[in-house]
Amino acid sequence: MLPAQPEVEIERVRFAERHAARTADLKAANDRLRGEIDLRRKAEARARRQARTDELTGLNNRRGFLTLATRRYRLDSRAGKPSCLLFADVDGLKAVNDTEGHTAGDRLIASIGKAFRTTFGETYIVGRLGGDEFAVYGSGAGESPETLRRQLTKAVSGVGRRVGVAASLSAGIACATRDHAPPFEALLRAADGAMYAEKQAKRTRNNGAR
16 A cells, blocks of 8 residues: 555645534534523523512412412322311401501511421422412321421411511411312312411400400
8 A cells, every 4th residue: 555645644634623623613512502501491490480489488479389289289189198288367467567567567477488488398388378378288197287287386486576576377277188188279268268267266356355
């Protein structure tokens, strides 16, 4: 075999260099594209989180809570897991706003939201449904109304002292079992109704004590 001519060898080297340069350019372009896609996905995920997050408390807003809790409830119902939904309403928020100002009312709501987030943690789905209404959904073998009420008492304890205004909640709880799992909307209405009944009972007691 005849040895390669110098011109041919030089052309081969140049071709290899051009190929390597094109490959490097293509890789850099792909890396940039992947980076842009990753940034876009993160931005979209952040936008979705913001769309379902309550700004004042950092909890799920009504949309976020209903979406997550409904999804979890359907899975729990199919698996036959017991579950409970707590619906809570801040007592006397209007009076706080009227006497102390809306800033004090916002501080109260934000402090209660923080207490809910700290107390219920990642085990439960927690949300502020709007105004002075909060909701908590939990499932599992150890779930019960008593468990949720103990957690709620722990959450509210000390909130008033921290913000300098009275803090209490009226709450209602509705539960589902393996043998009784109504639609989530019905569970929410039942918990809301139980909360309203407790609030009315408080008003009756307070009026009777005067």
